[in-house]
Amino acid sequence: MKRLLSFIITVLVLTGVMAFTTPGLLDKVRLGLDLKGGFEILYQASPMDTGGELTRASLQQTAKSLEKRANALGTSEPEVTTEGTDRIRLKIAGVTDEAEVREKMKEPAVLTFRSAAEGDAEGVYSKIELVGSDFVENAAEVQRNNLNQPEISISIKDKKKFAEITERLLGQPLAIYLDDQLLGNPPVVRAVLTDGKASISGNYTLDEARELADTINLGALPLKLTEKYSQSVGATLGKQSLDQTIKAGLVGSLIILIFMIGMYRLPGVLASFALILHTWLLILVFVIADFTLTLPGIAAFILGIGMAVDANIITNERIREEMRSGKSIMSSVKAGNKTSFRTVMDANVTTIIVAAVMFAFGTGAVKGFALILIVEIVLSIVTNLYFAHWLLSVLVKAGALKKPKQFGVKESDIRAL
Helix, strand or coil: CHHHHHHHHHHHHHHHHHHHHHHHHHHHCEECHHHHCEEEEEEEEEECCCCCCCCHHHHHHHHHHHHHHHHHCCCEEEEEEEECCCEEEEEEECCCCHHHHHHHHCCCCCEEEEECCCCCCCCCCCEEEEEHHHECCCCCEEEECCCCCEEEEEEECCHHHHHHHHHHCCCCECEEEECCEECCCCCECCCCCCCCEEEECCCCCHHHHHHHHHHHHHHHCCEEEEEEEEEEECHHHHHHHHHHHHHHHHHHHHHHHHHHHHHHHHHHHHHHHHHHHHHHHHHHHHHHCCCEECHHHHHHHHHHHHHHHHHHHHHHHHHHHHHHCCCCHHHHHHHHHHHHHHHHHHHHHHHHHHHHHHHHHCCCHHHHHHHHHHHHHHHHHHHHHHHHHHHHHHHHHCCCCCCHHHHCCCHHHCCCC
């Protein structure tokens, strides 16, 4: 009785949680360009100046700059990633004016130090005093002053120019801009600096100081972006892809559930419940890990569901074979679970190895496909092996499954020992 009660409580609680949370989870799944519409561009980065150096740090800072620009343009959740040693991939969904965004994105990041020009309103700095190329490359670094506060030390190439600027602006602010965005509170010139070196201090946290130093180094080594590849998906086409995919998925899932229940009776119902739990857990992982759902991801999703169905079919067929050989219900379930577990685990482990290789050496959509497939298989092991086996064993031990026909086995097929 206790086993049956634990089974009922487990199924009811999980069913309630899934039914209550599924609508909210589906709304939170982030859709990729091919499902939502938008465009993707792959840039190749190179130094602006002949003989300049392209470093990993400058590539990463350029990627951050692209992301800030995309956010400033009001685009929804831009995705910017670096690839290899000289490439940056930009994905932006839900864009209305693609030409404007593309034009803005390919411009080099422009770092400027500005003062207030005559006629500027308070808090406005329009006169450019220094540009990124005026700074010594990679010279900006974070230090701590006598009060143990973070400050940024910088070096200027032209000492005379810097001395003239600091003398003219003594006691006045010298604002720092990246593109047209003001970075923090403008520092004030405290002394005339003749050696080309200065320290920028203020109410910076350590992380803010490091970010500002990285930005100055980026400005000293700006990168030129050349478009190597692009693709555009209209919002209407993306919605059609999503609607058709959902429709196909629902129809396919319904056919699978009907097949499982018709073929394996009550164990088929348990297998179907495990498949539904598997799907719900995958959606939960997408939301928690902030994965982006794309068409390749859906392909991995469907492949994982197919492997989960195979796991249930193998288990139930092994159990039925044991019953046909004349074993008892309990012995058949134990033996079938044991032999099928090894078979299914071998298949899953080999698939994980292949997916891991794809993730390690692939790029873009290939990485996404491989990652989702790995997550799918792990969840399948948890739900369609351990959990489904546990549900079936509980019902058998509780005496709820006593007859071979409840497993889809005819009495005439059972051989006497």
